[in-house]
Amino acid sequence: MSILAVGSVAFDTLETPFGHAERELGGALSYFALAASFFARVRMVAVVGEDFGPQDEAVFSGRPIDLEGLQRVPGDTFTWGGRYGYDLNERTTLFTHLNVFENFHPTLPPAYRSSEFLFLGNIDPALQREVLEQVESVRLVAADTMNYWMTHTRESLLQTIQGVDALLINDSEARQLAGVPNLLQAAELIRALGPDTVVIKKGEHGALLFAGEEHFAAPAFLLGMVRDPTGAGDAFAGGFVGHLAASGRLDGAVLRQAVVFGSVLASFTVEDFGVRRLRSLTRADIDERFRAFERLTRFEPLP
Amino acid sequence: MSILAVGSVAFDTLETPFGHAERELGGALSYFALAASFFARVRMVAVVGEDFGPQDEAVFSGRPIDLEGLQRVPGDTFTWGGRYGYDLNERTTLFTHLNVFENFHPTLPPAYRSSEFLFLGNIDPALQREVLEQVESVRLVAADTMNYWMTHTRESLLQTIQGVDALLINDSEARQLAGVPNLLQAAELIRALGPDTVVIKKGEHGALLFAGEEHFAAPAFLLGMVRDPTGAGDAFAGGFVGHLAASGRLDGAVLRQAVVFGSVLASFTVEDFGVRRLRSLTRADIDERFRAFERLTRFEPLP
Numbered sequence: 001m002s003i004l005a006v007g008s009v010a011f012d013t014l015e016t017p018f019g020h021a022e023r024e025l026g027g028a029l030s031y032f033a034l035a036a037s038f039f040a041r042v043r044m045v046a047v048v049g050e051d052f053g054p055q056d057e058a059v060f061s062g063r064p065i066d067l068e069g070l071q072r073v074p075g076d077t078f079t080w081g082g083r084y085g086y087d088l089n090e091r092t093t094l095f096t097h098l099n100v101f102e103n104f105h106p107t108l109p110p111a112y113r114s115s116e117f118l119f120l121g122n123i124d125p126a127l128q129r130e131v132l133e134q135v136e137s138v139r140l141v142a143a144d145t146m147n148y149w150m151t152h153t154r155e156s157l158l159q160t161i162q163g164v165d166a167l168l169i170n171d172s173e174a175r176q177l178a179g180v181p182n183l184l185q186a187a188e189l190i191r192a193l194g195p196d197t198v199v200i201k202k203g204e205h206g207a208l209l210f211a212g213e214e215h216f217a218a219p220a221f222l223l224g225m226v227r228d229p230t231g232a233g234d235a236f237a238g239g240f241v242g243h244l245a246a247s248g249r250l251d252g253a254v255l256r257q258a259v260v261f262g263s264v265l266a267s268f269t270v271e272d273f274g275v276r277r278l279r280s281l282t283r284a285d286i287d288e289r290f291r292a293f294e295r296l297t298r299f300e301p302l303p
Numbered sequence: 304m305s306i307l308a309v310g311s312v313a314f315d316t317l318e319t320p321f322g323h324a325e326r327e328l329g330g331a332l333s334y335f336a337l338a339a340s341f342f343a344r345v346r347m348v349a350v351v352g353e354d355f356g357p358q359d360e361a362v363f364s365g366r367p368i369d370l371e372g373l374q375r376v377p378g379d380t381f382t383w384g385g386r387y388g389y390d391l392n393e394r395t396t397l398f399t400h401l402n403v404f405e406n407f408h409p410t411l412p413p414a415y416r417s418s419e420f421l422f423l424g425n426i427d428p429a430l431q432r433e434v435l436e437q438v439e440s441v442r443l444v445a446a447d448t449m450n451y452w453m454t455h456t457r458e459s460l461l462q463t464i465q466g467v468d469a470l471l472i473n474d475s476e477a478r479q480l481a482g483v484p485n486l487l488q489a490a491e492l493i494r495a496l497g498p499d500t501v502v503i504k505k506g507e508h509g510a511l512l513f514a515g516e517e518h519f520a521a522p523a524f525l526l527g528m529v530r531d532p533t534g535a536g537d538a539f540a541g542g543f544v545g546h547l548a549a550s551g552r553l554d555g556a557v558l559r560q561a562v563v564f565g566s567v568l569a570s571f572t573v574e575d576f577g578v579r580r581l582r583s584l585t586r587a588d589i590d591e592r593f594r595a596f597e598r599l600t601r602f603e604p605l606p
Contacts, residue, residue: 181390184525224488298559
């Protein structure tokens with residue numbers, strides 16, 4: 001089953017204690033689409049400028065990713081610059097130039113409208129609703145968002161969230177959205193806003209899943225080296241939604257596995273700058289790390 | 304098999320967003336001993352003052368805990384006051400009065416010297432060595448420590464650590480001791496200092512185990528309410544060492560289960576102030592939560 005995904009494509013400048021990269025292909029949708037494309041066909045909806053060249057397009061077109069919904073308009077592509085210190089959970093934004101993204105409105109090609117899985121990447125909640133209004137029969141609407149929309153367009157965000165089945169956000173965002181510090185309480189409050197499924201991403205500390213009666217906690221995969229944490233959450237979403245679309249099931253067992261696949265994709269992403277590691281990855285690598293994740297977390301039950 | 308344990312017994316004043324408690328029985332050893340006593344007999348080595356009364360003693364003597372090594376000396380018992388905000392991982396020390404603890408030197412009653420499991424709670428590493436020098440045949444030496452000793456008595460700490468089999472410390476302490484931000488790297492560097500087993504406690508984010516080739520990551524148990532995080536790490540150590548002593552095995556499977564029992568005891572401890580929850584706990588409660596922990600973390604393997 002194919003996944004319709006909307007979000008940002010950008011060129012990033014990245015600084016971490018382990019290196020530096022300029023004009024690195026990024027944006028939430030790039031990470032999501034590459035990660036999800038190991039599981040199912042992805043239909044991208046985004047906007048790029050004239051500086052988005054054939055070598056950039058080739059990153060996606062070499063994989064099961066449809067680019068018909070990728071708008072190309074005059075001007076420059078969205079650019080973002082960020083710097084991380086040794087605490088890779090904290091980052092400083094150096095600059096944000098929206099460029100062509102400033103006037104972006106998602107328009108779905110007719111062939112996209114009957115996608116069964118929809119992922120609304122972190123963009124203005126009003127634009128997320130524009131996508132929701134154009135689709136016809138969706139089995140699952142998954143979405144990401146961020147603290148900016150909670151602060152500046154809370155009512156609009158709440159309206160969008162009502163139409164979302166699975167919300168994927170990080171721990172500080174969950175606390176801000178729900179207004180409580182306890183994550184179990186926060187998840188239940190967020191579920192009361194609409195989404196039956198809430199996934200709370202905690203970076204190097206793993207992820208939590210709340211779905212119906214299902215509570216699942218996963219640590220992050222243990223890595224000896226993290227080069228660049230950019231895009232980890234988006235790649236997580238790609239692995240998560242990707243596995244759901246591939247299996248065609250939405251029960252607790254599949255949701256739990258989807259969290260592990262999300263963690264696996266995130267763990268690969270942070271091993272190198274930008275989407276580099278996602279480009280060299282194979283499905284065999286992913287399954288091998290899923291099994292390593294199993295060995296990392298298994299313990300014997302009581303007799 | 305019995306566990307010889309040395310550490311502090313104190314009266315704490317505790318303030319959290321969820322309440323306030325004065326002259327609450329505490330100190331690392333109190334938490335450790337109560338938690339471990341659900342698994343094996345515990346022999347306490349500590350010092351208390353004249354203000355430690357029969358009702359305080361009854362907290363321990365009602366359980367399989369030997370108090371022969373509890374020194375009673377003129378003066379007041381160690382007292383500590385701490386305050387927590389909504390971020391329960393951060394605390395402010397309001398006061399520390401060492402009192403009788405200031406001149407404490409552990410002396411083992413003859414019957415204690417042949418204990419098979421030894422836990423060196425967080426005290427001056429020189430005192431930890433005094434205990435090591437008095438024991439005869441120990442199968443496992445487990446120890447805790449803190450940032451204070453890393454900063455002020457590093458050489459002495461390193462000397463103690465050489466004689467430790469299992470070191471249990473928290474994540475910021477592991478980073479400080481090893482001098483690297485990555486926890487996998489930190490654990491390997493610490494293992495090179497002596498301990499074959501390193502357990503890194505991450506509070507609400509779970510725990511990591513490194514032992515030989517064994518890597519194990521466990522999330523924390525999900526709680527809807529944390530009233531007082533004091534003593535969670537000490538109760539974790541009690542559950543961990545307790546399960547090892549009870550099973551009499553030190554292989555990877557038992558070490559992993561011991562981490563889960565540690566997490567379970569920590570999760571109960573934070574539900575109420577001081578050692579209150581540990582006092583009302585039963586072994587059946589512990590095993591029930593171990594099984595709940597299993598349900599929280601299990602996922603289906605790949606076909």
